[in-house]
Amino acid sequence: MNAGRELYSMAGVPKRHKDFRPDHHNKDEQWRWNYDKLKNLLTNRGIAGVFGKRGAGKTQACASVIGFCCLNLGKSAKYVKAFDLFLSIRNGNNPSSNTTEKQEVEKYCKPFLLVIDAFEVRGDTAFENRTMDHIIDRRYDEQRPTILISNEDKSSFSASLGISTLDRLKEGGGLIEFTKTSFRGSEESFYVLQQKQRIEKEDLERGIEF
Numbered sequence: 763m764n765a766g767r768e769l770y771s772m773a774g775v776p777k778r779h780k781d782f783r784p785d786h787h788n789k790d791e792q793w794r795w796n797y798d799k800l801k802n803l804l805t806n807r808g809i810a811g812v813f814g815k816r817g818a819g820k821t822q823a824c825a826s827v828i829g830f831c832c833l834n835l836g837k838s839a840k841y842v843k844a845f846d847l848f849l850s851i852r853n854g855n856n857p858s859s860n861t862t863e864k865q866e867v868e869k870y871c872k873p874f875l876l877v878i879d880a881f882e883v884r885g886d887t888a889f890e891n892r893t894m895d896h897i898i899d900r901r902y903d904e905q906r907p908t909i910l911i912s913n914e915d916k917s918s919f920s921a922s923l924g925i926s927t928l929d930r931l932k933e934g935g936g937l938i939e940f941t942k943t944s945f946r947g948s949e950e951s952f953y954v955l956q957q958k959q960r961i962e963k964e965d966l967e968r969g970i971e972f
């Protein structure tokens with residue numbers, strides 16, 4: 763496996779959102795516009811808050827930026843849902859765990875690009891807010907791009923980001939809204955599924971397993 767492929771396979775992109783090729787699979791202008799803005803984060807080294815309707819392609823766009831980051835730039839990336847991030851950090855506190863809380867926090871500070879999905883699914887406790895602010899601030903200091911994704915509307919999302927993160931968003935990132943009516947069940951997403959299944963079938967025939 764080449765280095766970029768290895769980085770991509772370690773990034774934790776969900777199977778559903780893997781191997782989407784924006785240039786071939788996407789036919790939606792607004793999605794493309796947002797995807798390009800997100801890609802710019804990799805050079806601007808900014809923080810972006812992605813929000814909008816269910817099924818509008820938020821996770822897919824960010825997963826595709828991870829693909830670009832690993833495969834085209836050869837830089838590391840990580841995808842995680844907020845809930846799993848906190849589970850892993852809490853688990854670090856457990857005496858039987860083989861990693862510490864600090865090591866778990868480092869796991870999210872180190873990758874060049876970090877995508878935190880389902881930002882709204884969290885406890886909103888003082889511990890969680892402090893931990894999230896700390897990870898975002900560490901990454902900001904190191905000029906590592908970070909993307910936060912939420913289903914909330916603009917005002918709730920802005921409130922849950924908190925004033926420190928909202929202010930950091932002004933430098934080379936910002937809020938990016940996905941407004942499309944859900945791709946789920948649409949012709950566009952059916953076309954992508956068919957394309958991916960065709961590639962998977964050809965790979966299986968060539969003896970490459972997923």
Ligand SMILES: Nc1ncnc2c1ncn2[C@@H]1O[C@H](COP(=O)(O)OP(=O)(O)OP(=O)(O)O)[C@@H](O)[C@H]1O
Nearest residue numbers: 788793815816817818819820821822945946950951
């Ligand atoms: N540009 C696109 N063209 C075709 N299909 C797409 C596109 N973007 C996303 N899809 C497909 O549509 C479905 C929904 O996309 P995705 O999961 O990214 O939405 P989401 O905005 O993250 O939704 P939610 O808010 O519910 O998490 C997925 O199967 C995805 O692969």
Ligand SMILES: [Mg+2]
Nearest residue numbers: 820821822879
């Ligand atoms: Mg999603």
